[in-house]
Amino acid sequence: MILKTEVIPLEFKRLTLFAGHYGSGKTNIAVNYALLLREQGLPVTVADLDIVNPYFRTLDSEAVFREHGIKLICSQFANSNVDAPAMPKEVYNIIDSRTEYGVLDIGGDDRGALALGRYVPSIIEENDYEMLLVINKARPLTRNAEDTLEVASEMVSACKLPFTGIVNNTNLGPETTEEDVISSMAYAEEVSIALGIPIKMTCCDIKLYEKLKDRVPNLFPLSLQKLYYHLNTEVS
Amino acid sequence: MQEKVLMKGNEALAEAAILAGCRHYFGYPITPQTEVAAYMSKKMPKIGGVFLQAESEIAAINMVYGVAATGKRCMTSSSSPGIALKCEGISYLAGSDLPALIVNVQRGGPGLGGIQPSQSDYFLATRGPGHGDFHVIVLAPASVQEMADMTLKGFELADKYRMPCMLLADGTMGQMMEPVVLPDPVEIDTTPKDWAVTGTECKREHHIVNSLYLSPKKLEDINLERFERYKQIEENECLWEEFMMEDAEICIVSCGITARVSRNAILEARKQGIKVGMIRPITLWPFPKKALLSAADKVKSFISVELNMGQMKEDIELAIRCKKPVYGCTRVGGMITTVDDILASIKEAAKGEE
Numbered sequence: 001m002i003l004k005t006e007v008i009p010l011e012f013k014r015l016t017l018f019a020g021h022y023g024s025g026k027t028n029i030a031v032n033y034a035l036l037l038r039e040q041g042l043p044v045t046v047a048d049l050d051i052v053n054p055y056f057r058t059l060d061s062e063a064v065f066r067e068h069g070i071k072l073i074c075s076q077f078a079n080s081n082v083d084a085p086a087m088p089k090e091v092y093n094i095i096d097s098r099t100e101y102g103v104l105d106i107g108g109d110d111r112g113a114l115a116l117g118r119y120v121p122s123i124i125e126e127n128d129y130e131m132l133l134v135i136n137k138a139r140p141l142t143r144n145a146e147d148t149l150e151v152a153s154e155m156v157s158a159c160k161l162p163f164t165g166i167v168n169n170t171n172l173g174p175e176t177t178e179e180d181v182i183s184s185m186a187y188a189e190e191v192s193i194a195l196g197i198p199i200k201m202t203c204c205d206i207k208l209y210e211k212l213k214d215r216v217p218n219l220f221p222l223s224l225q226k227l228y229y230h231l232n233t234e235v236s
Numbered sequence: 237m238q239e240k241v242l243m244k245g246n247e248a249l250a251e252a253a254i255l256a257g258c259r260h261y262f263g264y265p266i267t268p269q270t271e272v273a274a275y276m277s278k279k280m281p282k283i284g285g286v287f288l289q290a291e292s293e294i295a296a297i298n299m300v301y302g303v304a305a306t307g308k309r310c311m312t313s314s315s316s317p318g319i320a321l322k323c324e325g326i327s328y329l330a331g332s333d334l335p336a337l338i339v340n341v342q343r344g345g346p347g348l349g350g351i352q353p354s355q356s357d358y359f360l361a362t363r364g365p366g367h368g369d370f371h372v373i374v375l376a377p378a379s380v381q382e383m384a385d386m387t388l389k390g391f392e393l394a395d396k397y398r399m400p401c402m403l404l405a406d407g408t409m410g411q412m413m414e415p416v417v418l419p420d421p422v423e424i425d426t427t428p429k430d431w432a433v434t435g436t437e438c439k440r441e442h443h444i445v446n447s448l449y450l451s452p453k454k455l456e457d458i459n460l461e462r463f464e465r466y467k468q469i470e471e472n473e474c475l476w477e478e479f480m481m482e483d484a485e486i487c488i489v490s491c492g493i494t495a496r497v498s499r500n501a502i503l504e505a506r507k508q509g510i511k512v513g514m515i516r517p518i519t520l521w522p523f524p525k526k527a528l529l530s531a532a533d534k535v536k537s538f539i540s541v542e543l544n545m546g547q548m549k550e551d552i553e554l555a556i557r558c559k560k561p562v563y564g565c566t567r568v569g570g571m572i573t574t575v576d577d578i579l580a581s582i583k584e585a586a587k588g589e590e
Contacts, residue, residue, distance in 0.1 A: 055268065055352075055411040081352055109274075136242065138240070138415075139241065140247055141275070141279075175415045
């Protein structure tokens with residue numbers, strides 16, 4: 001097991017927000033990032049602001065959070081049969097109390113980002129945040145910089161909080177190769193230049209970490225979340 | 237061959253529909269298939285296609301009827317309660333012999349039910365979803381790759397037999413993400429079909445697309461002709477996959493997400509010395525009856541693993557003419573069978589046969 005703190009010497013803002021196209025990997029990164037903060041001994045609360053995704057939620061990692069002493073705020077309807085886009089009132093606690101480190105998992109696309117809008121004035125006023133754009137070149141609607149910028153600009157229009165950094169999470173799930181990560185760097189660079197914000201980190205499956213660590217700056221290894229319902233076999 | 241991409245099942249089927257030449261999508265949002273509409277709303281305007289969010293599911297299916305009558309590839313998608321609303325329109329499509337793709341990403345029911353995965357529209361899909369005597373071809377994908385491949389297949393079969401085709405996926409298939417190789421774009425024959433309503437320009441007799449027949453005899457003839465076509469489909473278009481059936485003593489029958497879980501259960505059971513295999517129906521109508529009947533001579537029993545109260549189990553019993561016992565392993569309400577659930581059924585079946 002690689003200690004994540006050896007890997008990325010990050011300067012942690014009080015609030016770290018992960019937003020991006022749906023399916024870009026926001027939830028998984030938020031979970032791993034919260035663990036990273038916790039390893040620093042910081043008090044961490046994760047808030048799931050996803051009102052878009054019906055099935056895959058931070059709640060799936062509840063046991064991991066409990067084990068590491070990370071607090072989780074999510075809709076009481078997550079993973080249930082209730083299709084109500086409700087936000088838990090406790091989100092105000094981490095936005096306003098300003099005593100703990102908060103990791104916010106924002107819902108996908110502009111529809112997901114819209115839900116963030118109500119907290120934005122308070123976030124900007126405190127001014128101790130990182131708003132990270134999670135991108136994945138292997139996703140069909142963000143395969144090039146141009147399309148990715150379109151999604152990013154729709155999100156900013158929806159939530160009115162500009163991005164401050166990029167998280168390159170290019171992956172093909174369990175089939176991701178080193179080459180997939182390497183070849184995505186030019187793409188991430190292009191997005192970074194166009195938006196005028198830095199690439200905060202590049203993510204990879206923990207299994208690829210050793211092979212990539214000398215070739216990719218600010219590499220963040222992800223221990224993947226448990227796969228959904230024993231799906232780890234091929235059909236044919 | 238195209239490069240691999242990471243897609244949700246709902247996106248994969250939407251992109252595959254575009255690659256299949258579909259430029260007309262009509263829908264109404266409902267969880268867990270909303271990504272289909274979201275994807276189409278982003279993509280269609282960029283390629284000169286039509287994305288239209290209708291005022292209701294009923295409106296959407298009737299828009300599909302309109303486009304289908306012109307011979308163009310078109311589709312709608314929904315989830316269980318929305319599909320129930322579309323049934324009238326599907327019957328009209330079948331009665332007018334029109335090709336179209338209808339996607340059903342199933343959720344729990346009955347009624348409003350829930351948003352978690354289900355396979356409880358098996359009866360609805362396989363018995364002809366609507367009033368009157370008819371069938372739709374029903375395809376049941378079990379991976380994101382198959383969501384794409386079966387979409388293409390669905391359009392092909394619908395065109396070939398001039399009838400609606402339903403892609404019957406469970407919510408998991410719509411929501412889960414897997415790497416996919418998208419199919420190459422299909423070259424479509426753009427010559428107007430000899431039945432399509434495309435405008436006569438006063439140069440030919442007009443075509444009529446209709447499901448109303450004033451003469452009972454004519455209506456009977458049309459029904460008989462249609463069922464002759466259905467017979468050909470049953471003969472030629474059955475699709476299924478066999479897994480470890482060579483020496484199997486117990487045969488699991490399962491499709492979609494439960495086939496994925498069953499596969500793991502089979503591997504586990506074999507470690508424990510129980511010889512289990514699986515027949516995974518890919519077309520649910522036509523149902524792969526012959527494959528099951530021939531398996532019935534080799535195995536001691538069957539287990540139907542499904543996310544409903546045992547709907548496909550009836551088709552298995554019919555297909556094997558009740559030659560062997562059929563056990564059921566089912567979860568409902570949005571719950572999904574686990575490897576342990578299936579192992580317990582396998583052990584029950586193995587014990588029953590001693």
